Amino acid sequence: MADEKKQNLENKPVLSPPLPERKKNTLPNFLLSVQLKYVKLGYHYLVSNAMYLMLMPALCVIFAHLSTFTVDELWNQLKFNFVTPSKKSLLGGFSCYKPGPAHKASRELFMQLSAASEVFTEQSLAFQKKILEKSGYGEMTYAPKGLMRVPPDQSMAESWRESEMVMFGTIDDLLAKTRVKPRDIGILVVNSSLFNPTPSLSARVVNHYKLRGNILSYNLGGMGCSAGFISIDLAKDLLQVHPNSYALVVSTENITRNWYFGNDRSMLVTNCLFRMGAAAVLLSNRTFDRRRSKYQLIRTVRTHKGADDKSFNCVLQREDLDTQRVGVSLSKDLMAIAGEALETNITTLGPLVLPVSEQLLFFVTLVAKKIFKMKLKPYIPDFKLAFEHFCIHAGGRGVLDELEKNLELTEWHMEPSRMTLYRFGNTSSSSLWYELAYSEAKGRIKKGDRIWQIGFGSGFKCNSAVWRAIRAIDPAKEKNPWMDEIDDFPVRVPRVAPLVY
Known part of the structure; x- marks a missing residue:
């Protein structure tokens, strides 16, 4: 019986479980999901390691270059570039000049003085009025006394009086705030684009403050509204080779x-835009100054488009054709030229400050345009990922509108520049420091914040400076031109179309 059951079990067929029905198109969907998975992984890997991939060609070039050096030459390069540490440039403090109430020049007063001069035609007066209405200026900008007289006084004596007032006023305030003695200053850089008397303005500062005899003194002229950055860059380089030093940088312009x-x-526009002001900045490379300094200079990037004739001539001091009177003409192509200079500048600055993901998108777009000649709009990286604060030269409303659009900045980011233009006007190379002072007065600067200062100047130049806040700035402990009226800002400035001339 047992053998019979065993035989029946052996002869009984074994039934396998039913196979699940396969869905239609499962294989293509599966392959698609696998492809997307590896595409995502590939992009993630590429972005994460983009810096290394981009550095490989540079490393090959470096190694090829090093192979041409002898042992002694290689040691000298290493000694001066790697063994010798780079000295940090610290911003101990800065000051901006605020003229007295007697220098306030409302738009109405400006037009009254222009009409009283009996020089301008009715058409020119109407043109200046339209410029002022569209300028974004308020009623409290400042002008020198010589131009507020009838007839105006443009003498050398009056010009000296204006320059000395703004320079000495801001330097006095800076020395009082930083408690640095004039004899401790080893480097002096003064920039004024249009007023270059003899002796120079820097010599006048040395004489007034009795600075020491071995001071390194420089006077920069003819370099436009971005000369303040050039002065900072020069002072930074000098601090690299002169240890334990203070560098004083003074930026101003003479209106008289x-x-x-x-x-x-084209030359009347500058009358409507420029106003009186000055800024003084104290840089240091002393290690023990770090605890009382405000900012550290991270880098400067300078762009010069002067090789192009159109760029060179877009801001030009010359005589007019009718009366041979000297003025500064502004080209109608100024905004386009400024945009090109900015694009060149951020092409250099971007890889130094942007996150890798933004660098990759910028690089791919650049390669597609330059190498493959594809008609693409230039990719503007999101610089809000690299900087917390923006100080854009308050050269005019059109400049600020253009940069706000191109850099995709918010009203909050543009507020310091727009309010500086409204309150003080275009004070040339010193305007960027009024803007930083505004952010400080608002209590916006926190420890570790990064600040991008952007300036434009004749030539044509676009210059940048990047700072990092060493500490949070307490507005209650600050003294700057905004402190007694900061609660009145921001004010609403109506948007209007730019004037075409």
Whole structure:
């Protein structure tokens, strides 16, 4: 019986479990999901290691270059570039000049003085009025006393009086805030684009403050509204080779000597835009100054487009054709030229400050345009990922509108620049420091914040400076031109179309 059951079990067929029905198109969907998975992994890997991939060609070039050096030459390069540490440039403090109430020049007063000069035609007066209405200026900008007289006084004596007032006023304030003695200053850089008397403005500062005899003194002229950055860059380089030093940088412009009394529209614009002001900055490379310094200079990037004739001539001091009166003309192509200079500048700055993901997108777009000649709009990286604060030269409303659009900045980011233009006007190379002072007065600067200062100047130049806040700035402990009225800002400035001349 047992053998019979065993035989029946052996002869009984074994039934396997039913196979699940396969869905239609499962294989293509599966392959698609696998492809997307590896595409995502590949992009993640590429972005994460983009810096290494981009550095490989540079390393090959470096190794090829090093192979041409002898042992002694290689040691000298290593000694001066790697063994010798780079000295950090610390910003101990800065000050901006705020003229007294007697220098306030409302738009109405400006037009009254222009009409009283009996130089401008009715068409020129109407043009200046339209410029002022669209300028974004308020009613409290400042002008020198020589131009507020009838007839105006443009003498050398009055020009010296204006420059000394703003320079000495801001330097006095800076020395009082930092408690640095004039004899401790080893480097002095003064920049004024249009007023270059003899002796120089830097020599006048040395004489007034009795600075020491071995001071390194420099006077920069003819370099436009971005000369303040050039002065900072020069001081930074000098601090690399002169240890334990203070560098004083003074940025200003003279309005008295350079007011245009003629009827060329391209030269009348500067009359409506420039106002009186100055800034003084104290840099240090002393290690023990770090605890009381505000900012550390991370880098400067300078762009010069002067090789191009159109760029060179877009801001030009010359005589007008009718009366041979001297003024500064602004080209109608100024905004386009400024945009090109900015693009070149951020092409250099971007890889130094942007996150890798933004660098990759920028690089791919650049390669597609330059190498493959594809018609693409230039990719503008999101610089808000690299900087917390933006100080854009308050050269005019059109400049600020253009950069706000191109860099995709918010009203909050543009507020320091717009309010500086409204309250103080275009104070040339010193305007960027009024903007930083605004952010400080608002209590916006926190420890570790990064600040991008952007300046434009004749030539044509676009220069940048990047700072990092060493500590949070307490507005209650600050003294700057905004402190007694900061609660009144921001104010609403209506948007208007730019004037075409």
